[in-house]
Amino acid sequence: RQDSDWLGEFDYTYMSGWMYSVNNVFPGYGAAQYKPKDGDVMRWQYTVWGYGTDLGAVSEWSGDGFCKVANKTKLTKEIAEVNSASNSSKLLANKDIKSAYDNAYKVMKDMTISQSKVDSATKKLSTAVSNFNKPTPSPGKVEAVNGFKVASTTTSSVKLAWNKVSDCTGYKIYRYDTSSKKYKLIKTISNKNTLTYTDSKKSSSNTYSYKIRAYKSGSKTQYSAYSDILKATTKPLTPKVTVKSTKTKKATISWKNTSSRNSGYEVYMATSKTGKYSLVKTTTAKTYTKTGLTKGKTYYFKVRAYKTVDGTNIYGNYSTVKYVKVK
Structure with a gap:
C-alpha cells in the first residue's frame, strides 16, 4: 500500500x-x-x-x-x-x-x-x-449494381429495378438464352438515372434468368462485376371459363386459354356472384364436374391458373365469373 x-x-x-x-x-x-x-x-x-x-x-x-x-x-x-x-x-x-x-x-x-x-x-x-x-475502390473500377429485383410481372412481361450507381454511364442487362445456354445482352441503358427496364413479349408461366452490370464509357469502356442472378416468372394466362349443368345435381366447369407450362388450376364456387367463394378443386385438368348440388339452385364459378416455382405458387388472375342453374 x-x-x-x-x-x-x-x-x-x-x-x-x-x-x-x-x-x-x-x-x-x-x-x-x-x-x-x-x-x-x-x-x-x-x-x-x-x-x-x-x-x-x-x-x-x-x-x-x-x-x-x-x-x-x-x-x-x-x-x-x-x-x-x-x-x-x-x-x-x-x-x-x-x-x-x-x-x-x-x-x-x-x-x-x-x-x-x-x-x-x-x-x-x-x-x-x-x-x-472501408475498402478503397480500385482506381477506374466501376461499382457493382445493388438492389437488383423483380418490380412486377404480367403474363407477357417482367419489370426489373435496381439501385443507382453514382459513378457510371449506364447499365447492361443480360438474359439467359436456353438455346445457346449463355447469357445474352438484351438491353443497354445509357442513362445512369434510369433504374427500371421492362422485358416484354415473354411467354406466360415461364421463368427467366437475368443479371446486370454497370459500365463507364471512356477511351476504354470499364465494367462493374455482374450482379447475382435474378429469376422471374411471368403470370399464367387468365382462363376463359364455361359452365353447364347437363346432369341432375351436377355442374361441369371447363376452361381454355391455358398453357402447358401451368402447374395446375384452382376452381372456386359461391352461391351468389358477390358472395364468398370457396376453393372446391385443385386440378391439372381443364375441366371439373362439381357434384352434390341442389337442383334449381344457381351456383357461381371462377378459375385461376398457377405456376409452381421452387415450392411457391405464382397465380394468374381469376377468370370472369360464370353461373349456372342446376338441373
Missing part, C-alpha cells in the same frame, strides 16, 4: 472494493464462479460505498442505489476493439479515430455523464473506425 497506484479492498470504507459487471449487470457472486461467454463485456470498477451502490448496482446490500449511472457496455466494447485490433497503432494514428477514442476514454471516466452523451461517444468512435476500414 506504499505504492501511489495502489487501490484495494476497504481502502475507503468497510464497503469499498473491486466489483465486476457482465453486460452492465453485477452478478452478485465471485468472479471465479462466472464462466465468460463469447461477446460478454466485463468491467472491473471500484466501489467507494455501498457494495456498488455508487456504481448503479442493485442488490440486497446496495438497495435501489442512489446513483443513476449510464450504461457504458457498448462504449467499452468499441474501445476494447480498437485496443485489441491487429492494426491498433494505425487506427490511433488516424486523427478522426484518435479524437473519438480520447473522447470515449473521457466519457468512460465520468461517473455522472448522461446516457445520451455515452451513446454519442459510442457512435462517434464506431463511425470513425468503420470509415477507416
